[in-house]
Amino acid sequence: MEHGNPPHVVVLGSPGMGHFIPIVVFAGGLSRDLALSVTLIAHTGDPPSAAEQSLLRSLPDAVDLVLFPQLPAEDFTAGTKIEDRVFRTVMSSLPRLRSLLGNLAPFAALVVDPFCLDAIPVAAELGVASYVFFTSSCMSLSLAFHLHQLDASFQGEFRDLPEPVRLPGCVSVHGKDLMEPIQDRGNPVYATFLRIAERFLEAEGVLVNSFEALEPGAIKALREGSSHPPVYPVGPLIRAGSSDSGEGHECLRWLDEQPVGSVVYVSFGSGGALTRAQLYELAMGLEASRQRFLWVANRPHEHDASATFFGAESDDDDPGSFLPEGFLERTKALGLVVPRWAPQVAVLGHAATGGFVTHCGWNSTLEGLVHGVPLIAWPLYAEQKMNAVLLAEDAKVALRVEADEDGLARREEIARAIGCLMEGEEGKRLQRRARELRDAAARAMEEGGSSCMAMLDVAEKWKRQRNTQ
The missing domain is CATH 3.40.50.2000 (Glycogen Phosphorylase B;)
Structure with missing residues (x-):
């Protein structure tokens, strides 16, 4: 990383504190620990909430920050699922994102969270590789990779599955315990999740906020799988106590x-x-x-x-x-x-x-x-x-x-x-x-640890990508 200008990586996050926290921590680490050039595009309240502002203040000064407003609650009918609100907010931002990325190009990579996968074609238009920063477990990532297969194998609701679901390398999960957004096939969110599951395959790699000792079986199975992009466990990435404002x-x-x-x-x-x-x-x-x-x-x-x-x-x-x-x-x-x-x-x-x-x-x-x-x-x-x-x-x-x-x-x-x-x-x-x-x-996060080495591996790919631009 020390030779020439560092790779420029653009990080895109979706609304809600559950998504906002890890994407801000991730972007900050790319700048602070890997000395990459980072632009963070975050969806926040308009104006950002006190909690959002506190976390943003923890970012290194070197991170370029762009804030996109999330759609107001009045734009949605009562009972709209949070996933639908998040997806629609991201979709509404795509024209502005296309313009912004065009102005930032060339850059080494676009990294998106799972609710921003519809931005991958925008990066592809610019010839930029996309990666996913998956903000949940490897077990949940495995479900995303196998969702189409599961969808084709059973016609009813997953909560009525006669046998538990066994994802590769994971413990069995009863259908009623699968993620809530896919529990109602009649809801538009289900179709969106099926579509988004296909988008994963367009990514160059998936970085996961998990670590070897927590999910050894799932990580091993994901590494051995050949029908999906490479998976890199880079966690646990959490807020520092200083950003908690306590x-x-x-x-x-x-x-x-x-x-x-x-x-x-x-x-x-x-x-x-x-x-x-x-x-x-x-x-x-x-x-x-x-x-x-x-x-x-x-x-x-x-x-x-x-x-x-x-x-x-x-x-x-x-x-x-x-x-x-x-x-x-x-x-x-x-x-x-x-x-x-x-x-x-x-x-x-x-x-x-x-x-x-x-x-x-x-x-x-x-x-x-x-x-x-x-x-x-x-x-x-x-x-x-x-x-x-x-x-x-x-x-x-x-x-x-x-x-x-x-x-x-x-x-x-x-x-x-x-x-x-x-x-x-x-x-x-x-x-x-x-x-x-x-x-x-x-141990995973220290120098030479499994997550540290996985992150360095991806950063080296971004460095090579920069050198080809």
Whole structure:
């Protein structure tokens, strides 16, 4: 990389914090760690939210930043799936993207996240190679590669499959646990996912935010496969604590006062929402567990588990207005409830944090694993059920919370799982496994580690591409 001008790589990300975080971290690493010339094109709110602005401030000054506004909520009918909103936002940006890329050309490569694959033909018009930065697991990537085969093999809904799906190198997954956007073949999003699955084949390579020790079987199978582009595990790429803007937050001061490993952290991410009934059961389960807890509480939503994916729907975020009456007073000696947001990386890295109740969003998953925190898997939407299967049955670093026939995780089940994680023998095994994966993640990212070498391999290809321009 040190000879001549560095390759210029353009990185394109889609809307929503779950996509925004990893693409910003990825782009920053290309500039900071590999000394590449980087232009980041990001879809944000108009104007960008406080969380988006905070993360953007963590980018190296050398990164050229272009912000595309996401489509406003008023442009969509009620009940529009988040995936449809993301795809339509990206599609609406393509004319502007075509003009921008034309002005930036020649450049070595375009790197897109999975919801921006429709930009690949735009780069092809300019003779530029495209790569995908896949922001979830290798297991989910394998599903994308095999989606057409699965589609042709069964005519009904996947939740009704008589046998579990066995993706190469992965544990079996029941049809009901496949990613949520493909669970309704009648929804236009399903057809979009089929079309996008074909776009993967147009990429020169796929970089995945995962690592060898977490998904050895899936990675081996992907490397050996010949019907898809080369796959490069380059993770875990997570936010640095400094970009989490948590210094001085009340929850960190509270954690400072708790014993080592004694607190279970509860958060369903930037987009997750529970129904009021489920929120009440969670509150009562935390109280019944008698364990210390730190809970990031979002206002309930009755119909959409991803209700806050594009930001909070209400400015009224006082937990006392939607939690069970008396709960905050009864639990104030053991727990702390904070509204909407906490500096998650700092929380997970705190010595007092001993467990993590998570929706299994991939960013949250990796942040927990990098800090050696065992998990309770409580998936809500997107590919999170697949992630939960991976974490509990393959990586064996998580417990599952089981729902009853009404779809509710009851307080007794919640208290059981938390007690098991924080005090039981199974919890001790999970803690040991979490520490093993923490150490393996660090080795993968250090100089000479598997993920570091994979990233260097791709960067060398970009360097050669620059030299042919």
